[in-house]
Amino acid sequence: MSPQEAYSQLLDKFKEISIISSCGAVLGWDERTYMPRGGAKFRAEQLGYLAGLMHSKVTDSLIGSLIDQVQQSDMLKDSNSIESANVREIKYYYDKQTKLPQKLVEDLTRETSLAQGVWEVARSKNDFGSFLPSLEKVIDLTIQKAEALGYEGEPYNALLDEYEPGTTVAEVEKVFEELRIDLVELLKKIKNAPNQPDESIIERAYDVELQRIFGESVAAAIGYDFKYGRLDVTTHPFCTGIGPGDTRITTRYNPNRLNDSLFGIMHEAGHGLYEMGLEKEKYYGSPMGEATSLGIHESQSRMWENQVGRSLAFWKYFYPQAQRIFKGTLDDVTVEQFYGAINTVKPSYIRVEADEATYNLHILLRFELERAIVKKELKPADIPGEWNSRFEKYFGIKVDKDTNGCLQDVHWSAGLMGYFPTYTLGNLYSAQFFNKAKEDIPNLSDQFASGDFMTLRKWLAENIHVHGQRYRAVDLGKKVTGESLSHKPLIAYMTKKFGDIYGF
């Protein structure tokens, strides 16, 4: 077999795995949107089957030998070529998957599936004790997984690498710590500032159907193409890139609060634009056609949600439309007052409802706890105490119950340790990318104010989306911005923005 043939067979194998995964994506979307409740048990069986099928295809030793054949040839002599990127990422994935014993994969699938059910009940009853045995099992298996995958430095690296390939704790911990210190300072300034916006403006009655119409019109305006997507309602909003031509988003509506659905839709549409911007027609089923990391994915959703959606320029264009659509609701409110209201900063218990400024503190808290848990320095039983004491230190408020504390997120029950940091990485990247975009497109604010978001969309597509997995996240960040990962652009952006709003 020629190296070209081996490469081509390798891509075929990987495409097959992608198609199996995409079938799972349809089943997952259906499960969370329209599946009748009675179908839940069988759905787990279907998804379990597809996961097992994928694992068996991924770990097929033929993949290893095809990789060897390509690597032993001179096909990859240009390490920046598309072929090199594809083989590098396929090998990376193959090496990881083959390190995981079948039994561990099965145990994790079963225990996380059970633990999520236990967690749901425990959360609703505010009963950490009833969740603890499940949590201990999942954490034990997660640590086994880290050991099986292998790592340099601390075991948490193996987990972080699952979601942010190639990024290490060493690279992020200093940035995160500096971010934490500056954030706590910023929050103090905001708390003591002279101008406090009137948050009650966004807590008026906003008709859910009108929220949908307005949200869809905003998503369409920023380039989310409803011919290739759709918006549905789910308990936990998400975006799923099913395959070429099919990228769907969801949201949830609060009839007495505008922010949740509005910025939720922009957030998910931001993810959607990344999926739609990948060159799937050309590269679908190979790493070149896939997003490079969760952190970069989050940078896209956060940029559209925050740097665009929570900007004054954006509302210069959209506020009159909002006033017309939510007829009578906002007649007494100026665009500046509205802008202040949507940007109200207030320490709160729940991460997914947090404002732009406090959000990252939620993540940093989880990151610190996760590292300690995986190092076995923090026992699962001691999580509530540790959570609550750190929370009070960072946010200045006492956690009233575990449902508002360590029981709030699904991640740990699902075995997703190492996932949280990608949220803050996304925020950091979004600020760095946005600075660069403003440099490249000097009149960006004016464009927003006139309802034009296509230049930014195109800039993101050309600088980020089009590359797929050609570059790892950190390298892509450097390539685009010329700078290393840093907390400064995000802090500078927030200091300027909240300084203007709060008057400090």
Place this chain on the structure above:
Amino acid sequence: MSPQEAYSQLLDKFKEISIISSCGAVLGWDERTYMPRGGAKFRAEQLGYLAGLMHSKVTDSLIGSLIDQVQQSDMLKDSNSIESANVREIKYYYDKQTKLPQKLVEDLTRETSLAQGVWEVARSKNDFGSFLPSLEKVIDLTIQKAEALGYEGEPYNALLDEYEPGTTVAEVEKVFEELRIDLVELLKKIKNAPNQPDESIIERAYDVELQRIFGESVAAAIGYDFKYGRLDVTTHPFCTGIGPGDTRITTRYNPNRLNDSLFGIMHEAGHGLYEMGLEKEKYYGSPMGEATSLGIHESQSRMWENQVGRSLAFWKYFYPQAQRIFKGTLDDVTVEQFYGAINTVKPSYIRVEADEATYNLHILLRFELERAIVKKELKPADIPGEWNSRFEKYFGIKVDKDTNGCLQDVHWSAGLMGYFPTYTLGNLYSAQFFNKAKEDIPNLSDQFASGDFMTLRKWLAENIHVHGQRYRAVDLGKKVTGESLSHKPLIAYMTKKFGDIYGF
């Protein structure tokens, strides 16, 4: 390996195939309900992959050797046992699938996929000529398929057997011919009868949202459980049994005609009740957990649609509710007038909109043409002429255009020759089953009139659903009714019913 182990492995293999198929069912449902238009091309790729995966699993020679091991033991000495039924049907399926060359399967998949697109355009433009080349290809491949599968008598038997396993042309042609003669006579009587119902009653403005609410309440009343199902809107209504606990139906609404959605929902709910009545918790993934034939499936949908839904007893209970829900729309109409209106008989071009009496003539026409086509006695190019001359003979009206004639159904472009007869078989079985149900439950009409449909539902579950594929359709018919397939019960039922309505 012990025969028990071989049997157990065989069931595992078959269950795997069922799960793959069920993933396809979710993708198929999604494609027809909520998939964004832009996702169509990739969806074909996903479904093609799953179909190929299934074919490769079904034709795995290990299945053949497991069957041999079980058959060579004394496990199946009781030919009426569950094990015997499962092995009989798995072997039947395996033997068939292994007879089809991979190339033919691929050619058929590709050509029917293409032909359906060509047909859609041809139908909308009333241009049979543009469809003819595709139709010729599909028919040629369908005949090749019949030859590959093998048959006794005529090749059409191989095709009919795909949808109604074990039933032959010889068994149905006499019944169909007698049915045709009696139907033509019945239609003459109806046409010349003194009382002609006022069809315009069902052609008033019926709010679509109210149609949905009424339709769902009717479906729930006859036992369709919305915890394990749901109702959506599609261009072509269908029912899909995705798996245990998940059976979905769809409908379409005409704001100026009540019959379409109302009886459409009852029809699909009837299919749904069969799926919900199969013992899937116990037998899912084995033939014992599957419907025995399309004809028996159709007997369930038709019974709920016609013998129940179009009966006077049913409307004695539901008509006051209909009057309340469609407020003001039916105030001037008595239940007898309404009953007449929903049962109006009128020759029409389109099968899916046909009334109960003319419906089967549409099927018989297709059955006769299909047999001639497969025997190569009727060339594809001559279909329109032959269709139109037979149509005029049976229905007494001239076909005005092919869109109202041989271009109306998707089946031939999809390669589904041999499928149509199962619709009429369903009608025949439904009349025979219903006679037996009335014998066993003497006050059935009174139950309907008081809104109680659970005795009939239970009777169907116990006499038909529970058996899965334990008995072939013809045998199940005999077992339940003690009689062979016959046109007489259906004709007797219609003669009595339409005699009462039309006064002859």
